[in-house]
Amino acid sequence: GDSxxxxxxxxxxxxxxxxxxxxxxxxTGYPSLFWYVQYPGEGLQLLLKATKADDKGSxxxxxxxxxxxxxxxxLEKGSVQVSDSAVYFCARRDNYGQNFVFxxxxxxxxxx
Amino acid sequence: xxxxxxSPRHEVTEMGQEVTLRCKPISGHNSLFWxxxxxxxxxxxxxxxxxxxxxxxxxMPEDRFSAKMPxxxxxTLKIQPSEPRDSAVYFCASGFNPGxxAPYEQYFxxxxxxxxx
Numbered sequence: 001g002d003s004x005x006x007x008x009x010x011x012x013x014x015x016x017x018x019x020x021x022x023x024x025x026x027x028t029g030y031p032s033l034f035w036y037v038q039y040p041g042e043g044l045q046l047l048l049k050a051t052k053a054d055d056k057g058s059x060x061x062x063x064x065x066x067x068x069x070x071x072x073x074x075l076e077k078g079s080v081q082v083s084d085s086a087v088y089f090c091a092r093r094d095n096y097g098q099n100f101v102f103x104x105x106x107x108x109x110x111x112x
Numbered sequence: 113x114x115x116x117x118x119s120p121r122h123e124v125t126e127m128g129q130e131v132t133l134r135c136k137p138i139s140g141h142n143s144l145f146w147x148x149x150x151x152x153x154x155x156x157x158x159x160x161x162x163x164x165x166x167x168x169x170x171x172m173p174e175d176r177f178s179a180k181m182p183x184x185x186x187x188t189l190k191i192q193p194s195e196p197r198d199s200a201v202y203f204c205a206s207g208f209n210p211g212x213x214a215p216y217e218q219y220f221x222x223x224x225x226x227x228x229x
């Protein structure tokens with residue numbers, strides 16, 4: 001079935017370091033792709049999205065590009081802050097399916 | 113604009129008791145999801161409603177769990193009887209389904225932290 005795979009965490013970085021969190025998805029259909037973020041004690045929030053190949057989603061300094069050739073949607077940020085510490089979830093929505101599929105989440109800790 | 117509202121935010125109960133979690137989706141949304149999150153299993157989809165009708169309940173763990181959506185603005189998730197392994201954070205999410213497939217986006221509530229002793 002449809003699935004989303006993320007790099008295992010936790011990821012620990014120093015402030016201002018470069019961040020990459022890998023995400024790959026199964027290639028069935030033509031999914032829309034999402035990154036959600038969950039801050040401690042809160043629900044998931046949509047961070048960014050891309051609906052077709054080569055689209056780039058961006059928000060709050062985070063970016064991800066929909067790569068159909070590698071079935072990937074890696075999350076990047078050039079300079080992380082302590083406030084970015086959270087769990088990040090990659091997700092896909094099959095455009096003709098009935099549901100979202102979430103990845104397992106990657107915990108990011110940014111140290112001052 | 114109010115987001116997804118869940119109540120209670122925290123629930124502590126004894127094994128064997130009935131637990132009812134409540135959710136009010138965002139006005140105008142017609143899809144509603146119930147998830148469970150634990151450290152061991154991550155985020156699990158329990159059940160999904162579209163236009164108040166359950167579409168996929170394959171994630172409901174067993175008969176002790178039941179969910180209802182009597183109208184477009186309210187849903188409940190009930191566990192009867194509760195067990196310690198049900199301890200988790202339960203999230204409700206809503207979205208707008210245009211009629212073809214899943215909603216474009218999901219908006220999550222703050223969650224209910226359930227502890228069963």
